[in-house]
Amino acid sequence: MSDTWIEVCAADEIDEEDVIRFDHAGRTFAIYRSPEDTYHATDGLCTHEKIHLADGLVMDHIIECPKHNGRFDYKTGEAKGAPVCVDLRTYPVKVEGGTVFIGL
Amino acid sequence: MKPTKRDYSLLGRDAEAAVANGLAAAEWYHTEIARKDMKALMQRSDAPAIRDTAIWLGTMLVTGAAGIWLWGSWWAVPFFLVYGVLYGSASDSRWHECGHGTAFKTMWMNDAVYQIACFMIMRNPVTWRWSHTRHHTDTVIVGRDPEIAVMRPPDLARLVLNFFGLLDAWHAVIDMLRNAAGVMSAAEKTFIPASEQPKAIRIARIWLAIYGATIALCFALGSILPAMLIGLPRLYGAWHHVLTGLLQHGGLADNVIDHRLNSRTVYMNPVSRFIYWNMNYHVEHHMFPMVPYHALPRLHAMIKHDLPAPNPSMWHGYREMLPAFLRQLRNEDYFLKRDLPATARPYKEEFHSEPAVAAAE
Numbered sequence: 149m150s151d152t153w154i155e156v157c158a159a160d161e162i163d164e165e166d167v168i169r170f171d172h173a174g175r176t177f178a179i180y181r182s183p184e185d186t187y188h189a190t191d192g193l194c195t196h197e198k199i200h201l202a203d204g205l206v207m208d209h210i211i212e213c214p215k216h217n218g219r220f221d222y223k224t225g226e227a228k229g230a231p232v233c234v235d236l237r238t239y240p241v242k243v244e245g246g247t248v249f250i251g252l
Numbered sequence: 253m254k255p256t257k258r259d260y261s262l263l264g265r266d267a268e269a270a271v272a273n274g275l276a277a278a279e280w281y282h283t284e285i286a287r288k289d290m291k292a293l294m295q296r297s298d299a300p301a302i303r304d305t306a307i308w309l310g311t312m313l314v315t316g317a318a319g320i321w322l323w324g325s326w327w328a329v330p331f332f333l334v335y336g337v338l339y340g341s342a343s344d345s346r347w348h349e350c351g352h353g354t355a356f357k358t359m360w361m362n363d364a365v366y367q368i369a370c371f372m373i374m375r376n377p378v379t380w381r382w383s384h385t386r387h388h389t390d391t392v393i394v395g396r397d398p399e400i401a402v403m404r405p406p407d408l409a410r411l412v413l414n415f416f417g418l419l420d421a422w423h424a425v426i427d428m429l430r431n432a433a434g435v436m437s438a439a440e441k442t443f444i445p446a447s448e449q450p451k452a453i454r455i456a457r458i459w460l461a462i463y464g465a466t467i468a469l470c471f472a473l474g475s476i477l478p479a480m481l482i483g484l485p486r487l488y489g490a491w492h493h494v495l496t497g498l499l500q501h502g503g504l505a506d507n508v509i510d511h512r513l514n515s516r517t518v519y520m521n522p523v524s525r526f527i528y529w530n531m532n533y534h535v536e537h538h539m540f541p542m543v544p545y546h547a548l549p550r551l552h553a554m555i556k557h558d559l560p561a562p563n564p565s566m567w568h569g570y571r572e573m574l575p576a577f578l579r580q581l582r583n584e585d586y587f588l589k590r591d592l593p594a595t596a597r598p599y600k601e602e603f604h605s606e607p608a609v610a611a612a613e
Contacts, residue, residue: 166291197277197389205294205542207357214542216385217353230378231385233445 153242153249159187162248167211167222169202170250177239177250178202180222182209187241188222189250195227195234257584258394258506260403262439266395270507275393281510281600282539283558293543293551296357300546301349304526305365308346312338316481323477332480336489337527340417343372344493345529345545351381354544355529371459373493374424374486376431378452382444388541392506392514398443402502404584406577411498417490424486428463431456496520496528499569503576503588510599511538513590517552517562518569535559558597560590 156170162181169192170177176192178201190211194201199215206212211222218232225236240251259266270276285293315335322328346369349355350362370377383398390396402411413419430437436449444452462482469478476484505513512535520532531537533548536555543551556562563569572588579586592598 196385203290205291205296207296212353212542214540216388217542219353230381230448233447 152252154252156189156241156248156250159243159246159248162187165206165208167202167204167206169200172250172252176200178211178222179241179248179250180206180211182223187243187248189239189241190220190222190225190236194218194232195236196232201236258404260394260400262395262398262442264395268395270390270393270396275390275507275509276396277389278509280391280539281512283555283597285540285554289554290540293540293547293554295547296354296544297546298357298361300544301355301361301365304529305346307526308338308342319480320477323475332485332488335481336485337492338489339372339485340487340489341492341496342527342529343369344497345527345531347373347375347377347380348384348531349529349545351377351384352541354542371462372486374421374428376427376452376455376459378448378455379427379431379440379444382448386443388538391511391538392501392504392508394506398439400506401498401500402577404506405581408577408581411494411577415491415494417487417494420490421486428456428459432460492524492527495566496524496532499563499566499573500531500534503573503580504590505587511535512559512592512596513599516569517559518566519562519564520566524566557593557595560592560596 154172156179157168159181162168162179164181164185165183167178167180170179170189171192178190178192180188180190182188190201192200192202194213194215196213196216196218199213201211201213201220203214204212205214206222209221209223210219210228212219213232216231218230219228220226220232220236221228222236223238225238227233227235242249242251261267312335315331315338318331319328319335322331346355346365350366350369353359353362355365356362367377370380387397387399392400394400410419427437431453434453436444436452440452441449466478466482470476499516499518501514501516504516508514515535515538517535518532520528525532530545530548533552536543536548536551536559539555540551552562563572576586576588
């Protein structure tokens, strides 16, 4: 379980099958809304070259980095092949009262 | 040999300088596009690439079969000319787009066409995936970009020979033999992670077996016909990908972090655009590499207010590029400065500092 839940945004601020950037305490995160209307969070920067994933493309459960097209499963953080070799860190997410929270 | 100002080695002086002065893995300029519009442009689709791949491979099948049928007569020549361009030039853009993973929506289709095209263009699919990653990180940054086609001062003899694939294919064969022997070069090790290097070696060995079988068949038949279909088209069909590829960055600025300064968009005829898969929209591709080739004309229309005017034709592009190459023989700091329209956001000041402007004029 998470120690601290941090408010991110209203749930409807993220389009279905999309991602937004969320900065908190000097760190950056990517917050996703899946096609099944579930919410997920990962580190915000690609593990390959520190590019913001929130500028990338969400396809089903995949986030594609906008710079080199590296792909991750944003639900598990798994790197799906070159040029990304290191998995993304994921974080717990909950939605309460129409608001998205990330567990840090 | 006379020393030059630029050291293009990935392990050399300028490689260290690029890291030290912030040009390596820098933050590049992007034209502002609303997220909604960018999402629409990035959307993937299988249909355009399936259509284009069917035309590409289908035409190769027909022209290759006609070439075999007419072998020994001059009537075979036009069929091999078409087959050669589809093998030795169209493979360049297919390798490129499928390597980005943007041509098809379905990843195994990207991967399958990527492997086929890499074989045709003689680029190890592992090595070149990583070299191209670096090309997008550090586009035309001296000492960092492993894919700079025209270094300064330009080697014009090399350019001419490569219209027939001679030097590129020669180096590709050397690299294949070295990789097949299990050896990765020091330069390759700078951009290919250790975990990926065994894959490059395995591919090289498979390719060596295919070329060996092709050569053996030539001897068995007493004819070069098998090599006319596998291998040699990389030479006699290379001219179109060199013709279009040189325009991508030739004669433009180096060591800048704004693709409007170092890349060129050129309007081209529909046949060349099919062979080249719309990579004539090269500023747009570098600025937004996740946009598929079939959406690049739409992207161009959306952001052209912020880009230098495109060259209206290949001929126009060569008319500005070739004189620039000749001037770079005398002054390697010379480059073509791209003027922006009044509607564009200006270049950052450091890109047009006094010495850079002086070199451009």
